[in-house]
Amino acid sequence: MSAGFPRMGDIRMIALDMDGTTLLPDHVTVPPLTSRMLAECTARGIVVVPATGRAVSLIEPVAAQLGSPRVAVSANGARVCELGSGAADLMPRPRIGADTALALQDEALSRGLPLEVYHGGKSYYRADMFARITRVFPPVFQRYLREHSEVVPDYTPVLAAGDVEKVSILGMDEAQRTEVRAALDAYPDITVVSSDLMNCEISARGVSKASGLASLADQLGIRPAEVLACGDSGNDLAMLTWAGCSVAMGNAAVEAIRSAQWVCPANVDDGVGQVLSRMLEGGDLTGVLTPAAEAVGRSR
Secondary structure, eight states, X not given: OOTTOXXXXXXXXXXXXXXXXXXXXXXXXXXXXXXXXXHHHHHTTOEEEEBOSSOHHHHGGGGGGGTOOSEEEEGGGTEEEETTSSSOBSSOOOOBOHHHHHHHHHHHHTTTOOEEEEETTEEEEEGGGHHHHHTTSOHHHHHHHXXXXXXXXXXXXXXXXXXXEEEEEOSOOHHHHHHHHXXXXXXXXXXXXXXXXXXXXXXXXTOOHXXXXXXXXXXXXXXXXXXXXXXXXXXXXXXXXXXXXEEEETTOOHHXXXXXXXXXXXXXXXXXXXXXXXXXXXXXXXXTBEEHHHHHHHHO
């Protein structure tokens, strides 16, 4: 084993980002080794948890490829639920109230920017914005989103109901993102992260993948030291810092690498699968893992 990296026997929970981490760039396929290793981890009694910015409705169709996990931390931590339960909450989580949610809609639409809204475990897109939002994705993922999202004429009824998990403002260039982030600083009751350079993902204050995982782990009697987390982007930073053992992908943003302890091969190289395979075999992780500090140094 690499010095300082835990043995699989010390790990009771594996928390996994999905897009850019466990999924290939098509956003719908888990590499074969990763899929097999996650199934083996689940069979051994390790709690595998998708910890993702996605809504539950966008997790469940690929859950079988993730080893059929029982629970998920979705919407960047705004919902912790048992998969297949109709997104029923396992525990209360802070959500965005109606007034703030409607104001966030105004922030986006006044600038001509599209939105994605998560509510009740579902993803909502406005019909006239759907093609604009999804055109940056591979065709297979565009179809996936259309099949597993709610396409509505107006966001307002969903936002006005309150209890909103996440509002994402999408499709921004650098100048727009800077302007929007500055505007969002005026809202005391929200948390803002970004999973790519074109978006702002907005949750209730204090919500993160880390806070959702911490609540779940506490309920299960699992300590942070017994958690392995893998991620690649800005909405993974808190999770990577919280977990006792954290791995950033070879394709990760520099900020994610700085928040992690280790770096593994990229998602296209089945990086998560390589790590789990070596761990399950009790083998040496040399050549699979690099200390994050070394990886950051090489990226300068």
